[in-house]
Amino acid sequence: MNIPTLNNEQVERFGQKMVEVLNHSALAMMVSLGHRTGLLDVLARLPASTSQAIAEAAGLSERYVREWLGAMVTGGVVEFSPEAKTYRLPPEHAAWLTRAAIPNNLAASAQWIAVLASAEDKLVEAFQHGRGVPYHAYHRFHEVMAEESAQTVVSGLVEHILPLVPGLRERLEQGIEVLDVGCGSGRAMLRLAQTFPHSRFTGIDLSTEGVANANANATREGLTNLRYLVHDAATPGDEQRYDLITAFDAIHDQARPDQVLRNVARALRPTGAFLMQDIAGSSHLHQDMHHPLAPFLYTISCMHCMSVSLAGNGLGLGAMWGKEVALRMLREAGFAQVRVETLPHDVMNFYFIATLAP
DSSP states (O other): OOOOOOOHHHHHHHHHHHHHHHHHHHHHHHHHHHHHHTHHHHHHHSOSBOHHHHHHHHTOOHHHHHHHHHHHHHTTSSEEETTTTEEEOOHHHHTTTSGGGTTSOHHHHTHHHHHHHTTHHHHHHHHHHOOOOOGGGSTTHHHHHHHHHHHHTGGGIIIIIGGGSTTHHHHHHHOOEEEEETOTTOHHHHHHHHHOTTSEEEEEESOHHHHHHHHHHHHHHTOSSEEEEEOOTTSOOOSSOEEEEEEESOGGGSSOHHHHHHHHHHHEEEEEEEEEEEEOOOSSGGGGTTOTTHHHHHHHIIIIIHHHHHHTTOOOOOGGGOHHHHHHHHHHHTOSEEEEEEETTEEEEEEEEEESOO
8 A cells, every 4th residue: 555645844834724724714703702792892892991891881791702802812803002001903905894885894704603503513414415405494594694695795786786788777667567586585676676766676485583583674764666466486476567576686596496497587577687696606617616605605505505405305516516507597587688797886796687688
């Protein structure tokens, strides 16, 4: 048996990488806690302060805050003065870590680590039996997804995303029928319904929890041009009813995205448009090597997107199904013309604009 000769320098270098992985994974959990407890927002408002002053400003336990600050300081997120025993969040760091920083608040995205980990036991079993893990196994999924949507969709929806479809804003102001597929908690359609009162908006989703939250929000805002329904988008619905159909990071999660896209094409009026936001991956692994968030996106795909699709006896394409597969499926669904765009505020997604007419 030949025993390979190890490159000791490479062994050491990879060992250092794994130490960084452990530290950064732990730091992600602490950043998530800082977001959920409001500590990062409080720190951004305060001058250099003691742990007691920070805890009082946040209404939290000083002992927990002090230990959390230990992780933040040693992780290079928060600055510490040993002489004054004070802590400070530099404004350059706050620009990526606070609610005021939307759409650049990566602290909100750090919550995904805990959401995915909540289903780890089920995923270990799935690796053996090959079936999926259902949505309800992921603790706080809809809550965190709503925050993610607020950043990547809602924050730039009117100013950046709608202009990708020529003349769309003017048509929305005049009044058209709009459908959102995989609406989740419905924040995107809520924003549009508020902005364009002459148009009518419908959101559909398989999740009764998501639809209930969405309808509660619509009722609270007193909107009469907006409704949300529990409906499987893979099941045929209305034909040639909608002028605009949207899907924000939703198609790749579907059990049968091919059927969903065919139903979208059927539901569109001949002059309508389908606006699909989906993960900016390639269908070829080697082409994803330089994506700045590739490991994160593949992890989400493996631990959630692929698995929830398989749980519905679906194709299990996953989040990284890629532009090439998406384009093929759109054309097979009946779309004659498809354009792919990117936006500066959203490094994670492509925007597909598909029409039935050439």
